[in-house]
Amino acid sequence: MERIVLAHGAGGVETSEILQRLIFSKVPPGLKKVEGGVGIDFPDDAAAIPVGDGYIVVTTDSYTVSPPYFSGGNIGTLAASGTINDVVMMGARPIAALDAIIVEEGFPVKTLEDIVESMISIFTKEGVALIGGDFKTMPKGQIDGVVITTVGIGISKGPVIVDKPREGDKIVVTDFVGDHGGVILANRLGLEANIISDVKPLTNLLPVLEKYRPYIHAARDPTRGGLAMVLNDWAKATDTVIVIDQGRVKVRDSTRAIADMAGIDPLYLASEGVAVLAVDTTVAEEVVEELKKAGFPEAYIAGEVRKSEKYRGIVLARTEVGGYRILETPRGELVPRIC
Secondary structure, three states: OOOOOHHHHOOOHHHHHHHHHHHHOOOOHHHOOOOOOEOOOOOOOOEEEEEOOEEEEEEEEEEOOOOOEEOOEEHHHHHHHHHHHHHHOOOOEEEEEEEEEEEEOOOOHHHHHHHHHHHHHHHHHOOOEEEEEEEEEEOOOOOOOEEEEEEEEEEEOOOOOOOOOOOOOEEEEOOOOOHHHHHHHHHHHOOOOOOOOOOOOOHHHHHHHHHOHHHEEEEEOOOOOHHHHHHHHHHHHHOOEEEEEOOOOOOOHHHHHHHHHHOOOHHHOOOOOOOEEEEOOOOHHHHHHHHHHOOOOOOEEEEEEEOOOOOOOEEEEEOOOOOEEEOOOOOOOOOOOOO
């Protein structure tokens, strides 16, 4: 592709390809991370900079969701929660954030105020200081409503979680998947749907991550590209085969119905308040029970990581009738501008 298309921002194959072309292939190897830390040498939702015996964890993201209001939240709720969650997924405690808001000329001030108050209320509830930012306006028609970019900062007193699942690990999911994507998809299709976005901070996960840190080999929130994208990223990065039991993956009937109407696999739909973990098999069941006590009552084991001499870097879904299908990396414009 010689021109940017919506698929480049959808979080699937095209996003990976454009990042490789524009950035990853051009930054010198020695500058892809701070020495001893984690950076774009191992792309994740956040980076880590070593400081003393721990790390400063930093993340940045831009939120362009359309529509900006949806059942269960708005772009402000999404920006604050997503920022916090990207820090938490590395096992760090979020402490501060910055925001940059770009808004279209003519946008209602009261609506913008409501969005910003939603963002600040999440940061306030989670004890995350809003320490700086920027504000810009664009002429009418040169931006669609409002875009919010954030930076999140967190502290880890020990090793951070770097996504490197190991053979035998169990795939643990904290909740139903795809609800946020289902809400946005229903809005785009102009349909009434009994779905509420799952957008929320995942800070309740931190005590479990800290307690079982040596046994948790990967952690990610399945945003753009959904559960399928997370698992494919992990399988390709580790040359493993990840097998999930399709019947165990929790998808609400209403979310599945919307996905079926749009011809989209619900495992490709984004979640904004769900975590996926790769956990050592010796403690996986124990971790699930701890997650339930920590406020994730729907937590479950969805599959496992395997090594194969014949197949590498793929995800297999065991169907309800006992067969297998390849769960491919998402491609194309499934649900662009979802977060």
